[in-house]
Amino acid sequence: MAEDRENAIISEVHKKISDAFDVFDHERNKTVDVREIGTIIRSLGCFPTEGELQEFITEIEEEEATGYIRFERFLPTMTKLLMERKFRPIPEDLLLQAFEVLDQEKKGHLGTEELTKYMTQDGEPFTQEEMEEMLSAAADPDKNVIFYKDFVSMLTVDDK
Template sequence: MASKETSKVIINNDLEKKIADAFEVFDHSGKQTVDVREIGTILRSLGCCPSEAEIQEVLLATEDKEATGSIHLANFLPYMIQKISEHRFYPADAETLLAAFKTLDEESKGYITKEKITKLIMEEGEQFTQEEYDEMMQIAVDPTTDTIPYEYYINQLMVEDDYLQDNSNKTTVTEK
């Protein structure tokens, strides 16, 4: 009987190819396996936005039981096909993001201060890493006012978010 390490996964469609291609970037051995520490990066490269708890869920479902610490494409591919088909791990849509920012903007100014958002994302809930924080601030903060004009920021995010979504489904946010 051939082991998973020697048997190759057969790719049947574009979605499977996209997932396999992202996976194989981190397959340094060429045996269709990756280290479990790479899974978050692989998911994000697919346009997914998983929480740390969701990454752990993927690891529990796909980690190789015989070779702990690694994940084989044969386990990962069907799991991710199912999750992507269910629209799991997708980023929030523009309307949801706008509602969240409006909740934070108690005075309806149309922006959030850098200090307020920094406190929220670095100290409360599922905290950002320094790298995630720096990346967000680079795009989100208006250098002139040192604030986050959230409608503009959301629109910037939506422009970058065409990897898994059809352009016809995009929404531009405008305050009414």
């Protein structure tokens, strides 16, 4: 019985991976552009750092890098990641704490320039394009600030 359940889970995981991969398989030849791998992984609920993403790509790339990733190499590695629940999103309370640390005056919001400074200078810095994308989703258009409690709830999913 347990084996049947596990096979059903693996089958479901394979279908999820296949469906996500197919969205970016524009030629319908079971390959995707290597630059799409991060988007595919994130669409499956995994959020690796840039370093982890590069390691993943290196693991599944052909010996001679072609710029494309084949489904048959992507599937087993991605299945393992999903089954082991790797690269899970940061829990909402930790994300909220991170914003609260940046909001030293405890205003409940951060200015767009202030957040841009933090996000582009430390750790794994955001690119200008990533920053613009984030601000378009996060910033209150009237006040030009990020009410981070609202933003954090947009970013997180209930993973039950």
